[in-house]
Amino acid sequence: MVVNKITQVLGEPYFQTDNCFIYHLECSSAMAKLPDEFINLTVTSPPYNIGKDYEKNLPIDEYLSWCNIWLSEIYRITLNTGAFWLNLGYLSIPNRAKAIPIPYLIWDKIPFYLIQEIVWNYGAGVAGKKFFSPRNEKFLWYVKNSDNYTFNLDEVRDPNVKYPNQKKNGKLKVNPKGKNPTDVWQFPKVIAKNRAAKERTPHPAQFPIAVISRIIQACSNPNEIVFDPFLGSGTTAVVPLSLKRQFIGFEIRADYCEIAANRIENLLREKQVDAEQLSLF
Template sequence: MFEGVKMFLDIKRTLGTPYYESDNCLIYNTDSLTLLSKIPQESINLTITSPPYNIGKSYESILPVDEYINWCTKWMHSLYHVTAKDGAFLLNLGYLEVPQKGRAVPISYLLWDKSPFFMQQEIVWHYEAGVASKKYLSPRNEKFIWYVKDKKHYTFNLDPIRDPNVKYPNQKKRGKLRCNPLGKNPGDVWCFPKVTSGENRSSKERAKHPAQFPIAVIEKFILGMSNENEIVLDPFLGSGSTCIAALKHNRKVIGFEISEEYCELAAQRIGDYLNEDQMSFTNWNTML
């Protein structure tokens, strides 16, 4: 615990004054490559992030595919050096078009081996809402690549992320339960609703960001791939969902975001969460 506190303070001293700060949370308004090179070596326990997909969203400029791959390779190499020996990296990716090669090519196919990390597994995030098409199948999933720094020594907490949806939870064999009472082992396809927008269908957590994570997805990674008081990083912070999920489960968290507009959005969402959390705590104490 104290080691995590010390490392968090060391990182803050190294990176300087953040755009936003609260207990256990730092946000910096900057390009991720600039600050990744300044973070002390082997100080980040878990990174969860979703970089621009190179498809022309409002916050990105489309690069030739080769340039995009080179850019991702640079920041992933920098990330490797700041990741703890038993640390992990979760990379969320969608699809892009490769000219003359393919329409909806999973970006993970282009990047999976472009860093020194060991690719542990691909995790598929399935959802129902999304873009519809009349000429090809409608995309209804995105990939998370689970990387570890050391393939033999890494954090994996099975119990907090077990699947409680067991068909026969009390089934026994020779008098012993066949299934763990906490739930079955989770698979590599996770079903979580997408953060949707639009009249009469907008998600409760929807913010003004075109590519927003559901907090529930990030929570599952944080519980499974990190421990309390460890340091979580999101170098492409966006609307701040990684910060909220990390704070919710007693982790320390650092985010980089190049857009000041999105830094402000993330700061507002985090502040709202902390205020709601404090109100819930106060109300609970009052009931007691």
């Protein structure tokens, strides 16, 4: 089965272009229809169960049980050489925790092998009065096979090297493409109030393109399938398509499906304009 035959399994999508399928579906039941070992890379951020307008609040035990369902499905549909990047924030537990990291609560429900925790330092946010001001989110990088997974370091090297021309025994000490980025990534948030920002959409929790781009380039290859079961604003669709990957996404809210579809159409128009301009020379 290849991505261009996905409609045989899931029916007609909400939105479709070459190498891209967006479905207005609840992800757990939709994933259950996909075959085993089908996806190369999943990048997603599910609801945090904190009362946002795009989620339904559940008792914590029910929320964790629900997480177990979709986590198991992602594992099943991931190729043996595939990867899973998970962004999960914090929730409160009455009389126990103001803000406990959700991965602490589901560590034993994730069948993947954890490679690394990445800290995304976004630089601006709420100001705390009785606690330190939050300025980061976490990404957990999982793989299915700890001995065989994709890591394209040269695609994501940081060119900001302090001494790029330093040599030892006549040879450059630093890779000419740059250094290995650290596990703390400094990218600004897409601020909803900044209406002038090109990336900005009405979605209240939108990923920056720069963050998702680094993940996609590092952990997948051209023509491979990237998946997001909680699509939201569509950044995880736009980036793979711009990097010549295939994409499948599920989103339970139709208005967010529409946001993602509009962003993809804008990307394709921009690529068409660029191609037409290049053809003039």
